[in-house]
Amino acid sequence: MKVRNSRKPQVTIIDVARELKLAPSTVSNALRGKPVVAEETRKRILAQCKAMNYVASPVARALRERRTFTIGVLLPDIANPIFGDIVKGLDSVMAASGFATLLASTEGSRERFLIAAQTFAKRDVDALVMISQPVGGEEFERLVELCPPIVLTHRKAAGLDLDYIGMDNHGGSMAALRHLAALGHRRIGFIEGPEQSSAAQERLDGYRQAVQELGLDSDPALVCPGDYTLMSGFKAAHRLLSIKKRPTAILAANDLMACAVLDIAVQMGICIPGDLSVIGFDDIFVSSFPQIALSTIRQPASEIGKAIGLRLIGRFDSGNCPPCHVVLPTQLVARASIAPPARRKRTLGRFSEQDLNAYLRNRWKPTSQVHP
Numbered sequence: 001m002k003v004r005n006s007r008k009p010q011v012t013i014i015d016v017a018r019e020l021k022l023a024p025s026t027v028s029n030a031l032r033g034k035p036v037v038a039e040e041t042r043k044r045i046l047a048q049c050k051a052m053n054y055v056a057s058p059v060a061r062a063l064r065e066r067r068t069f070t071i072g073v074l075l076p077d078i079a080n081p082i083f084g085d086i087v088k089g090l091d092s093v094m095a096a097s098g099f100a101t102l103l104a105s106t107e108g109s110r111e112r113f114l115i116a117a118q119t120f121a122k123r124d125v126d127a128l129v130m131i132s133q134p135v136g137g138e139e140f141e142r143l144v145e146l147c148p149p150i151v152l153t154h155r156k157a158a159g160l161d162l163d164y165i166g167m168d169n170h171g172g173s174m175a176a177l178r179h180l181a182a183l184g185h186r187r188i189g190f191i192e193g194p195e196q197s198s199a200a201q202e203r204l205d206g207y208r209q210a211v212q213e214l215g216l217d218s219d220p221a222l223v224c225p226g227d228y229t230l231m232s233g234f235k236a237a238h239r240l241l242s243i244k245k246r247p248t249a250i251l252a253a254n255d256l257m258a259c260a261v262l263d264i265a266v267q268m269g270i271c272i273p274g275d276l277s278v279i280g281f282d283d284i285f286v287s288s289f290p291q292i293a294l295s296t297i298r299q300p301a302s303e304i305g306k307a308i309g310l311r312l313i314g315r316f317d318s319g320n321c322p323p324c325h326v327v328l329p330t331q332l333v334a335r336a337s338i339a340p341p342a343r344r345k346r347t348l349g350r351f352s353e354q355d356l357n358a359y360l361r362n363r364w365k366p367t368s369q370v371h372p
Contacts, residue, residue, distance in 0.1 A: 011054045020048055070100045071312065072120030073129045074113060078105040080228070080256065081284040082301050083131055086153065089305025090129060097313055099126070108194070108227075110134040114143065121147045127312050129153070134196055135160075149315050151308050156198040163315075165307045165326040169199050169281075172297035172330035173206025173251065176279045177214060179332055180249045183340045185277060187217040189247035191226040191236040191257050200228075203253045203281060222247055226257050231360075233260025238356045241268055241276070248276065248341035255280035255287050255296055262292065262337065267359055268351045273339035275346060283333055293336035300328045 013031075017024040022045070030037040030045040037045075048054075071094060075083045091101045102125065104116035113133050120128055121143075128147055132154035134140075144150060144160060151163040180188055190207045193200025204223070211218050221243055224236035233252060237260055240247055252258035258280030262272055270276050280287060283298035307326055315321060 011052045013054075016045065016048050016052060016054055019052065020044060068124045068126055069098055070102055070123070070125045071127045071129060072102050072104065072117075072123075072125040074116055074120075074131060074133050075103060075105045076108050076132045077228075078103070081286070082254070082282045082299060085284075085301035086131060086305040086308075089302035090309045091305070093306050093309025093313065106133060108134075114139055117143055117147065124148075126316065127151065129308055129312075130155075132194075132197060132199065149312065151311055153304055153308060154197065154199045158198075161323045163311055163323050163325075165304055165311060165324070165328075166199065167299055167304065167328045168330050169202035170206035170209070172281060172299075172332075173203045174210045175330070175332045176251050176281075176297055177207060177210035177216070179334065180251070180277060180279070180338065181210075181214045181216060183277070183338065185216075185249040185341050187219070187222065187245070187247045187249075189222045189224065189240040189250040191224050191233060191240070191250065191252040191261070193253035194227045195225070200253055207251060226253060228254045228256060230256050230260050233257030234264055234356070234360060237261040237264040238268075238351070238353070241265065241270060242351075246276075246345075249278070249338070250276065251279045251281075253281050255282045255284045255294060258294055258296065258337075259286070259292065262294065264356070267356075269346075269348050273337055275342055277338040277341070279338060287333075288335070295335045295338045296333050298331040298333050300330070303328055 013024050013027045017027045020027070022041070026037060026041070027045050030042040031049070073087055073090065075087070077083065087101065087103065094101055102120065104120070106113040106116055117128060117130075125148060127149045129151050130153070133152075135152060135155055135157040140157065141160065144162070149163070151165060153164065153166050156164050156166075177188060188211070190204065192204055207223075210216070222240070224239050226232040226236045233256060236252075236257065237250070240250060241264065250258075250261050252261055258278055261276075261278050265272055265276055265278075272278060278294065280294050280296040281299070282301070283296045286292060287294040287296050307328070311324060311326075
């Protein structure tokens with residue numbers, strides 16, 4: 001039995017040139033938009049390419065331009081919607097210029113980050129985009145010397161001349177506290193992001209500066225550690241809301257932790273926003289759902305991604321250029337999770353740490369992405 005080859009030979013520039021009785025170089029110049037080819041000839045070539053289903057070879061283009069037309073993107077958590085928004089904006093720019101975007105999730109692990117970055121470098125990607133990665137240290141500095149152009153976002157590398165494109169984290173926190181203070185809140189809690197993140201530190205610094213400038217309660221117990229995950233948000237929320245003199249409002253360093261605050265507040269019998277106002281950071285897509293209606297500091301995630309893409313295209317076209325530091329503005333989005341503080345605090349039933357753990361065990365099954 002004769003085996004039939006289902007894959008047809010790919011049409012080449014030489015095939016198109018032969019049909020039109022033109023030189024292959026003329027076809028190539030026409031496809032690349034070079035002005036040396038007459039407009040009438042260019043139209044004939046394009047029509048013939050369409051008729052023959054000619055598709056430009058990415059391998060040939062890569063060899064010609066000494067690029068692979070791929071970029072590597074390192075994410076800390078592929079499940080976090082805000083990182084997907086950044087990648088979507090980035091890919092919209094890169095795809096328009098013929099680049100493919102490759103992803104790797106490092107899950108917050110420095111070891112996985114270094115391995116993924118080295119793997120991308122060995123595959124000769126044309127650039128690396130690092131979103132909230134554990135940059136810094138001798139290993140990273142050696143990596144920078146070996147890697148293609150690098151653009152950072154959400155986390156800066158102190159002492160290294162690398163492109164950084166991010167947002168005004170400090171100003172976003174200050175805007176949130178000014179708004180809460182204008183509503184009458186004086187005792188405002190804060191849930192931090194990862195300790196190693198420069199963006200998280202900027203959000204904390206903005207909170208602290210606003211507390212000082214607005215004369216708000218500076219009780220150290222109002223600041224709780226977190227790491228941008230739902231689980232850390234659950235634990236921080238329970239800790240803040242178990243304080244004898246609990247806060248009347250909470251600002252969380254991202255929306256996932258803010259959503260955890262909303263959830264735990266309900267379990268503790270605390271009404272939102274009557275008993276507690278909550279503001280997040282990022283404005284992920286679920287924050288606008290009517291059932292959640294979370295007030296938040298909107299991160300220009302798609303715009304950040306697009307700005308990174310334009311920076312990379314500029315680097316590819318211009319060669320060496322000095323590093324940039326771009327900070328995009330944030331915006332306060334006020335929804336139904338904030339209101340003036342209640343005149344009287346209601347007495348709540350007991351919700352112990354054991355109750356919290358039991359609730360989380362029942363809510364987050366072993367197959368869930370987030371689990372205790």
